[in-house]
Amino acid sequence: MNPNTVIVRFETVAEQTAGPVRRIVGFAHARDLFGLLDSADLEANPRSAKAGPVTDSILESITETPETFVFKTKGILVGASSYEKLQRNRYRLSFENTKIEGILDGGHNTLALGTHILMRALGDNAIKRKIRTWSNFKDLWEEHRDEIEELRARKTSHDDYDADALDFLVPLEILVPSDLEDEESTEAFNSSLLSICSARNNNVQLTLETKAAKKGFYEVLRSALPKGIEKRVEWKSNDGGDVKVRDLIALSWIPLTKLELEDMPKLLPQNIYRNKGECAKLFDELMSRDDVSKATDGEYTREVYSKQVVSALKLAGALPKLYDKIYRDFPEAYKANGGKFGNINVVKIAGNMRTQPTTYFTEEEVDYSYPDGLIMPLVYGLKALIEVGDDGTVDWATDPEEFLDEHLAVIVRKYRPVLDAFRFDPQKVGKNEGSYDLIYDAFETQLERQSA
Template sequence: MLNRNTSVIIKFDFSTEQTVGEITKIVGLTKAKYLIPVIDSLDLEANPRSSKTGPVTDAIQESIETDPDVFPFKTKGILLAASQYERLDRGRVKVTPDNPNIEGILDGGHNALAIGLHILKKAMEHGEVSFPKGAKTWDEFKQLWQANRDVIDEYLDAVRKDPDIGSLNFYVPVELLVPRSADELASVEAFKNDLLEICAARNNNVQLQVSAKANQLGYFDALKSLMDKRNPALSNRIEWKTNDGGDIKAQDIIALAWIPLNLITPVKDTNGRTLEPVLAQNIYRGKGGCLKQFEKLMSSPEVTAETSGDYKRELENLEVGSAFKIAVELPELYDYIYAVFPELYNAAGGSYGRITAVKKLNEKRKDKRTPYTDVEIETISPEGFIVPLVYGLQALMEKYEDNGRSEIRWTHTPKIFLQNNLKKIVAHYAGIFSMCDYDPQKIGKNPQSYAQALAGFKMAIAGIL
């Protein structure tokens, strides 16, 4: 992690400068060996995506190995930003990033990872240290880099003494963004205000995901903090930041969060338009849309406010916060329904294992576990069968108002309610299966499925079922 006031010296060759408004861009080529301090000290916190190994990094490393002289003309290189800097002699610039959320490596994370891996592999090979196999995220690479930092220094010393050992003199294009005047507070603040948009725009060449920008702006922070407290193991599996290694997508959690969020008092977006609730069926079929609507919600001045200094927005709407407290319980409740649904469907007179979609799914998967809590089960289910029932939990929620304050809260303890009533609810809900030809896609996308499930919960509450 980048620490404030960490200084790094970048040595440019063939550099030029361009200044427009309050931003100066220094462009040049930097030899790979001079990027070692950059990799030591700077991180990808300012980059909306965390880089990881794959075909892109493999191609970069192959290009370095086979044609290092042409490499700088094949790549955009690395984009850096720092609010404090000092020009030194011999083409060197000393940079001191102040805020890791918006400064550091803004773009070119895969280049930084590939170049770092190239250097590390050469050093470990020279030091006869075994390089571990397998894909690596940026964080995993940095741990390996730091653990073998002395090996890298030994390799550099050996290369200086004997060029036949290897060379780290291939060039990498580097762009450095700095304020027009680091001594003027207004210039520095204007520079910082523009960095986040620059970063998002520069990453759009690979279609920056909405989740990446939402995470960058801090929109996931409150939800993640609550999830960390409730279920750290589950939270660690969620890919809050794109390419950060989690096997659960943030948009899956956000889609579920709309079940309680649909009950909040309507708020206006940044353009003054009232935000519409998310349609029930979109929790299954339109998770990308759920995420975009979440971004609009969290950018609303009625929901969040910009914090001082770090350019993130902090949750201030207590009603939304109360909905988040319910939202972090939903993955566990989802998995409870997921685990018992096959048995309850059979108890209602069905033959779950004979449904074509269920049969095919279970034939393909040997390791059968619940999606969120990773509990081993006998039968896995198509998501389209389960999501409407999870949506039905909304019947157990209410907006409670007292002395001008309101919150979303449970009217019943959900797990106990499910244990006592889910069998009856499933018997009521199962009628939708024949209407939709036992097709999980049709069931998951059909508004009637959600109405049926919600009605089942409400009838169970009323004692009708």
């Protein structure tokens, strides 16, 4: 959250304490939550808020029954590691670590509340159509700050005071340390905050990937990706990204399975295509190991420190671009071996399509659209180009892009019998273990010839 300090005022409030946590709970008028909306982000929330039926329903309740809205919603949950109790039911909250502090639950309520205030401030309900995600909302909130400040500045005694926009009550719950003077208690609070957050969000069935993102397991991979791809990934639920994080996690097992760590999970090669849920589950298990990651910010978030695993994840950052290269170049490699790619029944020619097909990760225009089951064995074959160093880290044995430029056509010639045998059925090709073994051997053979 930025700024890191905000003052909120309750209309009615009570405090409850259990163990290291103090709960400040009550009702707050919408007009007293502007500061929270000014500074709030959803980094601490495992899910990002996304406009849709849920926010539409909340907005309808605010508009049609503002007097009972407070009883129709669970409200907003906020966590802060430092606070000060002020006069007149006011509290000053300080957020020292926005990864675990801030809005922990109630992101959709916050988005709907902010959208309502924006519509009132601008006198334009159509602004709602521009808000699809939390980031859209924050951009518009900043863009129209003058109008929002004007609405905020209106006094209840003014003729233009908008009671419908500002007077309805919102349930607000704030979690803070029970004893700020006790370092042990404060540390226990920080350790419990994210587990509380996760438990609250479990009611909406968080995906395994969302929980892993919250734990910090994707940070190395995220930093290794080209910026253009990283921005397109839906790292947690409702982020709005076009690229699913489990697709990246599945690809990451290509270099991860080269590692020679003890008790490495066993993953069938075809599962990077047919069972991405298992890939995500095994990834979570691997990253949770003490020899791979260590606890930070209490026991919930973790930092991957194993140099072997880090090296594999850095290679994984290059795989989306290589995946797209294979997708783009495969048709020409097939045609170089006498095939007519456009005649394959699962292939669509760009010229016959209403929209221009593009590659999945980098959005480059391509001449054909076809299921990726046809190329997954080729993508897996890149594993043969990875070597293990004396210290157990992994790296490319050769430049993978240059290797593909030189050898892909030869490899596709060896691949052709598999495609013919399965009649180019992408499901059968992509789910058959033999397809992957054959292509891995083909990559390995070409690498040996190149190195000879």
